[in-house]
Amino acid sequence: xxxxxxxxxxxxxxxxxxxxxxxxxxxxxxxxxxxxxxxxxxxxxxxxxxxxxxxxxxxxxxxxxxxxxxxxxxxxxxxxxxxxxxxxxxxxxxxxxxxxxxxxxxxxxxxxxxxxxxxxxxxxxxxxxxxxxxxxxxxxxxxxxxxxxxxxxxxxxxxxxxxxxxxxxxxxxxxxxxxxxxxxxxxxxxxxxxxxxxxxxxxxxxxxxxxxxxxxxxxxxxxxxxxxxxxxxxxxxxxxxxxxxxxxxxxx
Amino acid sequence: xxxxxxxxxxxxxxxxxxxxxxxxxxxxxxxxxxxxxxxxxxxxxxxxxxxxxxxxxxxxxxxxxxxxxxxxxxxxxxxxxxxxxxxxxxxxxxxxxxxxxxxxxxxxxxxxxxxxxxxxxxxxxxxxxxxxxxxxxxxxxxxxxxxxxxxxxxxxxxxxxxxxxxxxxxxxxxxxxxxxxxxxxxxxxxxxxxxxxxxxxxxxxxxxxxxxxxxxxxxxxxxxxxxxxxxxxxxxxxxxxxxxxxxxxxxxxx
Numbered sequence: 001x002x003x004x005x006x007x008x009x010x011x012x013x014x015x016x017x018x019x020x021x022x023x024x025x026x027x028x029x030x031x032x033x034x035x036x037x038x039x040x041x042x043x044x045x046x047x048x049x050x051x052x053x054x055x056x057x058x059x060x061x062x063x064x065x066x067x068x069x070x071x072x073x074x075x076x077x078x079x080x081x082x083x084x085x086x087x088x089x090x091x092x093x094x095x096x097x098x099x100x101x102x103x104x105x106x107x108x109x110x111x112x113x114x115x116x117x118x119x120x121x122x123x124x125x126x127x128x129x130x131x132x133x134x135x136x137x138x139x140x141x142x143x144x145x146x147x148x149x150x151x152x153x154x155x156x157x158x159x160x161x162x163x164x165x166x167x168x169x170x171x172x173x174x175x176x177x178x179x180x181x182x183x184x185x186x187x188x189x190x191x192x193x194x195x196x197x198x199x200x201x202x203x204x205x206x207x208x209x210x211x212x213x214x215x216x217x218x219x220x221x222x223x224x225x226x227x228x229x230x231x232x233x234x235x236x237x238x239x240x241x242x243x244x245x246x247x248x249x250x251x252x
Numbered sequence: 253x254x255x256x257x258x259x260x261x262x263x264x265x266x267x268x269x270x271x272x273x274x275x276x277x278x279x280x281x282x283x284x285x286x287x288x289x290x291x292x293x294x295x296x297x298x299x300x301x302x303x304x305x306x307x308x309x310x311x312x313x314x315x316x317x318x319x320x321x322x323x324x325x326x327x328x329x330x331x332x333x334x335x336x337x338x339x340x341x342x343x344x345x346x347x348x349x350x351x352x353x354x355x356x357x358x359x360x361x362x363x364x365x366x367x368x369x370x371x372x373x374x375x376x377x378x379x380x381x382x383x384x385x386x387x388x389x390x391x392x393x394x395x396x397x398x399x400x401x402x403x404x405x406x407x408x409x410x411x412x413x414x415x416x417x418x419x420x421x422x423x424x425x426x427x428x429x430x431x432x433x434x435x436x437x438x439x440x441x442x443x444x445x446x447x448x449x450x451x452x453x454x455x456x457x458x459x460x461x462x463x464x465x466x467x468x469x470x471x472x473x474x475x476x477x478x479x480x481x482x483x484x485x486x487x488x489x490x491x492x493x494x495x496x497x498x499x500x501x502x503x504x505x506x
Contacts, residue, residue: 010348091265098480102446106461185356190356
């Protein structure tokens with residue numbers, strides 16, 4: 001994307017309006033002017049609390065992404081390569097997938113208690129689906145002639161998957177993981193806000209309950225930056241690694 | 253005929269999974285406190301509807317979800333049309349939208365609580381905020397991707413801007429908008445559950461959390477089953493809507 005100075009006009013105007021509005025309204029328990037938010041942000045960054053919370057959130061998010069992604073990848077490759085299996089599992093998948101991931105928070109809470117394991121379990125459930133569905137589509141969309149080559153070479157099932165199918169589907173599988181990474185962060189923060197006393201979500205809830213709107217908004221800003229940075233890094237990596245190949249069948 | 257047979261076989265596989273769940277629960281390999289069998293979950297579901305206020309909780313969740321989703325849909329499509337149909341607006345607002353998009357919507361819950369308190373208005377506000385993004389961005393994308401020749405046709409026909417939006421851009425962006433509606437509904441359900449959990453609003457989110465706190469796992473599983481059912485029915489309804497609205501469009505995939 002070309003750099004365009006007009007991009008900054010609206011955010012700057014909103015910030016100035018917020019500053020004026022918040023100052024005119026006097027001291028408040030629910031909102032704070034951007035200048036105070038910035039001070040609180042620098043303070044939280046300086047004493048390390050923000051970075052520790054970020055570490056906890058990202059550890060849970062990536063832990064869940066690794067587990068859910070591995071399950072989704074394995075099932076996606078199997079279902080994509082074995083059409084009969086895919087059709088047999090159809091109804092089961094259709095029934096389990098619509099369960100909102102957050103509905104499982106109480107289930108995991110009873111079984112695992114508070115902490116990393118609870119969060120990782122929920123994130124893993126949420127990340128399984130995008131990876132499974134996109135991998136299945138990617139594997140199913142592998143050029144049929146490559147499969148014929150595999151048959152001609154008399155490759156076994158495992159060799160066919162490892163040497164032909166996965167390499168051919170790799171760009172789109174990476175897209176699946178990129179989307180799942182976004183999901184993992186969102187779900188991790190959501191679980192923390194809902195119940196888990198851990199990480200950025202717990203930090204923002206605590207700040208809100210302590211009636212410190214400037215700290216709460218600082219956390220909100222930081223969560224936005226982390227989400228944006230994660231997405232930007234993954235998009236960059238995708239372009240460097242796969243170029244246009246990953247754009248085939250891109251699902252937004 | 254063959255598809256129907258596969259479908260039936262697939263249904264049997266799903267039934268086998270439920271049976272396996274029952275056997276696992278009967279063997280008590282996992283403590284029944286954590287894992288009730290489907291029989292007990294079903295009994296809790298029936299009992300909840302007959303003797304408890306489960307129906308009211310179900311209605312509460314559906315109401316929160318639909319209210320927030322409707323507001324988000326209308327606002328998202330309107331704003332998306334406004335931004336997407338003008339190159340100038342896209343230059344000003346596009347980057348801001350791209351920055352806000354990856355923000356987890358649940359992160360604004362504390363802010364919403366500070367402003368609205370623990371009220372249903374808080375839940376509807378959060379859901380509307382969270383669900384507006386898929387709608388807004390897909391509408392902007394759909395409008396921006398309209399075949400340029402259609403705009404040339406519109407100019408040749410001397411259509412006004414409003415006519416261009418309603419007669420050309422909106423139908424052309426419809427597939428994108430429907431995808432946004434679908435994603436938005438999923439987001440709405442998730443946020444409705446989270447808000448109910450945090451604010452103790454009347455709904456299934458509160459129901460499952462209370463059931464978990466009291467270790468009433470059959471009630472808990474009954475709530476989870478109902479939440480899954482809401483998601484399932486919502487997806488079916490949107491599928492039907494999509495088929496009706498996109499009849500004119502050749503099917504792109506099976």
